[in-house]
Amino acid sequence: MPEIITTIAELRARVAEARRWAHQDGSSDAPVGRVVLVPTMGALHDGHLRLVSSARDLGGFVVVSIFVNPLQFGPGEDLDRYPRTLDADVAALEGLADVVFAPTASEMYPHGPSETRVTAGASGSLFEGASRPGHFDGVLTVVSKLFNIVQPDVAVFGQKDAQQVHVIGRMVDDLNLPVSIAVVDTVRESDGLALSSRNRYLEEDDRLAAVTLSRALAEAAEAAAAGVGEALAAAHARVAAEPAVKLDYLAIVDPETFREASPDHHGPALMLIAARVGTTRLIDNARLTT
Ligand code: PAF
DSSP: OOEEEOOHHHHHHHHHHHHHHHHHHOOSSSOTTOEEEEEEOSOOOHHHHHHHHHHHHHOSEEEEEEOOOGGGOOTTSSTTTSOOOHHHHHHHTTTTOSEEEOOOHHHHOTTSSOSSOOOOTGGGGSTHHHHSTTHHHHHHHHHHHHHHHHOOSEEEEEGGGHHHHHHHHHHHHHTTOSOEEEEEOOOBOTTSOBOOGGGGGOOHHHHHHHHHHHHHHHHHHHHGGGOHHHHHHHHHHHHHTOTTEEEEEEEEEOTTTOSBOOTTOOSEEEEEEEEEETTEEEEEEEEEEO
């Protein structure tokens, strides 16, 4: 079983020990003393486990953080009902992670909600940021705290949260943080639904309707050769055919800038979708070429 550590001081000591040991031992093929962090909020599913096994493949000492970060939830969001399944999470990480860092909120925010925040700026106020004001500031603040606590060489995130990956990449560049970001593809159910900790909220009928998001993306990708407008129209048509899906946003962005692609955009692009199905808000995205 991975070791469970709940305090920052202990975690720092354990990571320092792992680095020292790797330098002395020298027998591993992994770059000496490499530390890889996989930040999560727990309720782990196969998508998370893919992140952690990618971390394992990078070699070195793998730390998985499990912390439901209050700062990234807005008023009326699902902070209280967000699933917390620490024992099952730790069991699922057997053989994959060296350490699980599972701090309490008071360990992470001993003075209450952090007064100092990392702000995501303009990219963080679009799409997810427009629907969830302050969300990305909360994400960047906790991720930068985790980077400072663990001081990883590499941190692994999932492409499922494409805008999160973008704003974290910008933070790392803008603030010259000494960490590399690795991004792992989305893991899907056999019908295409992207794995998410929130899928467990879906009632049976909603679960059937939820596949509309990935279908809309797939149909848009097929239509994309004809242009941005055609791809958007294909996705909108698929969503309109399923009344249980209440669209929040559907957009095609330039993956470099995360700004909406112009109608004559040619080249790699990213389609983003967010919708409410029953009481559950889902997001997904797909790369396409227009
Ligand atoms: O993607 C998540 O689970 C969270 O946003 C993260 C990166 C762990 C920060 O709380």
